[in-house]
Amino acid sequence: MPKTPLDIGLIRADFPILNRELASGKKLVYLDSTATAQKPIAVINAMDEFYRLNNANIHRGIHTLAEESTAMYEKARQQIADFINASAAREVIYTRNTTESINLVAYTWARANLKAGDVIILTEMEHHSNLVPWQILTAERGVRLEFVPVTDDYLFDMDAYRELLKLEPKLISFTHMSNVLGTINPAKEIIRLAHEAGALTLVDGAQSVPHLPVDVQDLDADFMAFSAHKMVGPTGIGALYGKMDLLQSMPPFLGGGDMIRTVHLREFVANEVPYKFEAGTPAIAEAIGFGAAAAYLQNIGMDAVAAHEHEMTEYVLERLAEIPGIKVFGPEAEHKGAVASFEMDGVHPHDVAQILDSEGIAVRAGHHCAQPLHEMCGVQSTTRASFYLYNTKEEVDALVEGIYKVKKIFG
Amino acid sequence: MPKTPLDIGLIRADFPILNRELASGKKLVYLDSTATAQKPIAVINAMDEFYRLNNANIHRGIHTLAEESTAMYEKARQQIADFINASAAREVIYTRNTTESINLVAYTWARANLKAGDVIILTEMEHHSNLVPWQILTAERGVRLEFVPVTDDYLFDMDAYRELLKLEPKLISFTHMSNVLGTINPAKEIIRLAHEAGALTLVDGAQSVPHLPVDVQDLDADFMAFSAHKMVGPTGIGALYGKMDLLQSMPPFLGGGDMIRTVHLREFVANEVPYKFEAGTPAIAEAIGFGAAAAYLQNIGMDAVAAHEHEMTEYVLERLAEIPGIKVFGPEAEHKGAVASFEMDGVHPHDVAQILDSEGIAVRAGHHCAQPLHEMCGVQSTTRASFYLYNTKEEVDALVEGIYKVKKIFG
């Protein structure tokens, strides 16, 4: 990875919330970007200005505001497509979040193409969003789920995967980067092998798209799901990338306005991709904010973001290793995003998080929507500190000091 | 209706976009609120401030920002519940929009409870959002759709409805107020008769909740769907109201984070209502904006809003009646919301809208997502001017002048 140093001072100035003083009088140390990222002024203002100047419903209007809103909404789609290097903007479907993107594939492609006994391969490190939709499908259709195990060093078990591919699976749906372990999975290789075995692939990019340079064409991913809110964009919007021919072959999902070409009382003809999958008034302001977020990150450069986060990962692992009674779950820094989920002897993660909070440090405690992975790790929950382009080494130091305070209280 | 006069000057000052000057040098005359409403500063700022001060993911975090965000998200749910007089906040499920709300019922309640041959009653004045989900269901399950006709004076045909009820329908899904005709349907009576016949009811409140006082308990509605963006709230969020016992009995819809109680690799247990239906990171900022919108309208008073719009309706019908060659579709003002959809001899609605736009007047042209209703009216499309709490009689006058200009150009 190239070491293009980010000017963190300049970047932090873009994020108003980082100046927040908490009731405790402490300054916010935000180490919870894996749950949701903070937003730069450019994103906040894009939406604010839209509501103050342009707001109208899209596609169906020809007055000035409607034309402007439509153009802004579609320009954002292009910005997002460029960000992941999709070959066309229309391969990007707006959804609410990663979760809806995955469900969309489960409700449309999977229900149209899979039958009882067909195999879907997931992994043991999936987020609930990439488990439950397939469990619902299994209960309904008798599809069979198989899971790629996690190795002892917290990596995707490539050998086991090769074995599972012999089952002639129809779909491999896997996370590109674990939100608990930080494990970065070798997506390109996983996809290559899946295609060799005749399977399609869905990449859960919720963590990878915000934190790594992601190129869907280079990966050759069939589907990629991600959320704006984790990549400095607004809540309420996400995307499903899909290859054009696949999207065209899929039945629609939700029915309603905008996803139709013509409607009669008893029948309709679906609209073209991507509108076919965007029923009703979409998240217009949010799409514009999403586009602004993609442009913001692209302008900084995802290589630089990833390089900065890699440095943070190395540093936090080093510092946490100094503390007795702390166990970090996840692979070596080499294969890991900037996420440190850990267990602390004798103290429940909630209590760790609460005491850290009293020091102004925001971390997450719980199962992080990955209960099966926690089961596998032999814990109920963990404390997770996660880092993004705006975090500094001083914040890691604050975390470490906070952990010592936890030790004192529960000592 | 009580004539509580609104102070329109004060209200207009709340909506920054109303000061917009267009490229033509004309001031904006926004007559397209039925498509989407403009937003007051209170709503814009609620979201803006959330991103600048509080932004965090909800429910799963215990740091200060997460606690604040969760509290704000849930407070908004209470504000929305209060606005429609739901008996508890948890009867309000956040969705993307009216369209998703209706699809949610179609994908969960309907698929769990209906079988081939079961009858669903809709009306001929439905928006595509209340047609297509049931058409998809019909194609999949062989459910039977029946349609309450529209009378010659553009009203819900109560006699035909009574006849259709003899088919022992399972569900009546109908619009409370037509987005084309403006017809306000007698929802309370429709629901009473449905319940007598043993059917449940889904009210499409997309137009009624923003424009009329709506009390779900008084109506005894089983489900009610509506969108924030049409009631001065943000895009990207809407709601499904449902009676608690119904919501509890329904299977979940989308699978993922937050909608679960526990997850194992091969099975999950669903969370309680309303979370069961809110998979993944929700539209958090948007929920807060939605709550602010409900509070804004409640503070002004929906009786006063409705009274003002009624005056506007009477005035616009009177003024349009003066113009030769204009035909307005819809009932008398008594039964009509502030929507005027019209046809103009020899000029296509697109051309009407475009020329009005050059005068700064924003109206909508098309089928307004109600193709079957337009077919019934014998037209492809109409021009629609619609009004909200911030519109004035002077704006109606501007519309009339604009129409004379259209006549001159296409004369």
Added chain:
Amino acid sequence: MDDLYRQIIIERYKTPHYRGHLDPHDIFFEDDNPTCGDHIEITVQVEDGVVKSAAFDGHGCSISQAAADLLIESIHGKPLDEVKALTKDDVIELLGIELGPVRLKCALLSLKVLKAGAYGLGKEEVSDALVE
């Protein structure tokens, strides 16, 4: 106002020169504009790879109908390969006005229908990519 509605647009809208339905024909295609329900169908007679005659039918606004009329006029005598290569800009030039994205869809509906027919596409394959 002039830039919005050049006289030729209103004239062609009111009295189009190429409205009709050719029978027999070598090419037929029809489609709707989902945002407004406008409809265009096109019939073309081809001889030796060259457009011998063409016509359109349908309904819609002045822009969609005038664009169709002018477009049909412009392809008479053109090799089919050239018809396939027509772009958005050609239609904009024919109309001679500037258009926003929604109005542009009105203007381009006839080109979309024409090119889908010329390429022999199925209904499912038609997309805005044809006219970008």
Added chain:
Amino acid sequence: MDDLYRQIIIERYKTPHYRGHLDPHDIFFEDDNPTCGDHIEITVQVEDGVVKSAAFDGHGCSISQAAADLLIESIHGKPLDEVKALTKDDVIELLGIELGPVRLKCALLSLKVLKAGAYGLGKEEVSDALVE
């Protein structure tokens, strides 16, 4: 810091007084906190409508476990009707600290389980309404 972690919370977390599983029992219920996976089960022995003995088991943070321990302690010798009438405020008083909405869920998990058991509810009927 004092308001956050009163000494009694940490003590009861480390050495609870009422951890266990009563057999036989008249009431049994268990539930999870979906936001963190905390788990509480409660067993109660009732005699003449009065709680004779009670115990809890499970795992979770200091707040959830201390709240369970203090709650169980408080119901010994109480008529079942009074147990059914316990509210959020009773638990907050037992803990003696202020809690935000997410932490409150930890604190109230044991009350929710206890009341669901006392009312004899099914799993599907349990909701936060019990502890509001």
